[in-house]
Amino acid sequence: MYRFFEQLGARIAASFVSRTQRPDRVWQCRCGQSVFFRNSQCLACQAALGYWPQGNQVASLSPGAAEGLWLLDGEPELGALRRCANLDTPAACNWLLAADAPHGLCLACRLNRTIPDLSIAQNxxxxxxxxxxxxxxxxxxxHLGLAVEPKSEAHPQGLAFDFIGVDLAGNAPITGHANGLITLDVREADDDWRERVRVQLxxxxRTLLGHLRHEVGHYYWDQLIAESTWLGAFRALFGDERQSYAEALERHYxxxxxxxxAQRHVSAYATMHPWEDWAESWAHYLHMTDALDTALALGMNASSLDLDYPPFQRQDLYQPDDPQGERFLAFVNAWVELSAMLNELSRSMGQADFYPFVLSQPVVAKLHFIHLCITQPPPPAPEETA
Structure with a gap:
């Protein structure tokens, strides 16, 4: 398993200082131009670019021995690669896959069960x-070391996505997760529609990425918690998920x-049901790790910011005696510094806060629990007494 958090923790411990080694959020084309995760072509020299998920890198590509085959610059041992078949579709996928892969789509694109109806121009x-x-x-x-497997007959516990719109009867799809299938209304991609719903609720x-992070949290609850020895600890921290979800939903609305x-949850929606508390907390863990990793990669420094609240301490963690607790605390406290700085930058532009949330001690404990579920094996089952 790739220990992303160990690397992130080491970089946080460096107090946001500059580094001589280029981080893995900013890559270089062979011409020296900086390139980023979404790029499929260098804007400076027009070289083809691709993202290789196994190495978590974007690099320039050189033509291989046959048409459609490519070599990743600087990685000759990888051999021939192919670009995802969705590169030249509206999906514009820049991912790579092995030349001998039995399919033409990359891992991310193979997670799709249903794509939008492309006969509709807006889609x-x-x-x-x-x-x-x-x-x-x-x-x-x-990057976090979590298993990602497309749902199929051979892998019924895998992950899949339905991106669908209003049906012929005028019924809108309901965003949600069920047994590894995540459904999302394609109108969530429209800024005006999504903003209107955000205000109404x-x-x-409310963002596309936030939606997906939340819904995939339900999937990983099934994978990491449901049948594991984490379940009792989950119930003690988040609540008993066996309570009626339908009743909880009706009561919430x-x-x-x-x-x-706000004293116990990361969002108002997290109060609805223990499953939603987990999914909201999970989404925030992903927000925090991704945004902080990106900030560090870009050399952002919030260490000089004067905070008017104390940093979180070991007693605030779910497991205060966690051997890696100091590293997690460094992560949380660095996030508090960074989000405060970015909120001020947003306000200076007259924009809404970059991170309009406040982390309480119970929320930090939940985030630490999620972190342990991702980075550690489940605890041993208690011994049965005669």
């Missing part, structure tokens, strides 16, 4: 936005969140 840019968000999610999951934050929800 072409929608699909591109949806795929851009899903590729970033998929890359992050792989009194949400401080009729009564709203408790007035003191």
């Amino acid at each position: 072409l840019p929608r699909w591109r936005k949806l795929e851009t968000a899903k590729r970033r999610l998929t890359a992050q999951l792989l 009194h949400e401080p934050y 009729q009564q709203g969140a408790p007035s003191d929800w």
Whole structure:
């Protein structure tokens, strides 16, 4: 398993200082131009670019021995590669796959069960936005060392996505997760529609990537918690998921969140049901790790920012005696510094806060629990007494 968090923790420990080695969020084309995760062509020299998920890198490509085959610059041992078949579709996928792969689509694109109806003109840019968000999610999951397997008959416990719109009867799809299938209304890719829904639901934050991170949290609850020895600890921390979800949903939309929800939850929606508390907390863990990793890669420095609240301490963690607890605390406290800085930058532009949330001690404990579930094996089952 690739220990992403160990690398991230080491970089946080360096106090945001400059590094001589280029980080893995900013790559270089062979011409020296900086290139980024979404790029499929260098803007400076027009070289073809590709993202190789196994190495978590974007690099320039050189033609291989036959048409359609490519070599990743600087990685001759990889041999011949192919570009994803969705490169020249509205999905504009820049991922690579092995030349001998039995399919033409990369891992991220093979997660699709249903793509938008491309006979509808509005769905072409929608699909591109949806795929851009899903590729970033998929890359992050792989980077964290989580298993990502497309759902199929051979792998019924795998992951799949339905990106669908209003049906012929005028019924809109319901965004959600069920047994590894994540469904998303394609209108979420429309900024005006998504903003209207955000305001109607009194949400401080609503993005495509946020949606996908939340819904995939439900999937990984099934994978990491449901049948594992983490389940008892989950119930003690988040609540008993066996309570009626339908009743909890109705109660939430009729009564709203408790007035003191921010003392124990990362969002108002997290109060609805333990599953939603987990999914919201999971999404924030992904927000934090990805954004902080990117900030470090770009050399952003928040260490000089004066904070008017104390840093979190070991007693705030789910497991205070965690041997890696100091590293996790460094991560959380670095995030607090960074988000405060970015919120001020957003306000200076008259924009909404970059991160419109406040982390309480119970939320930090939940984030630490999620971190342990991702980075450590489940605890041993308690011994049965005679």
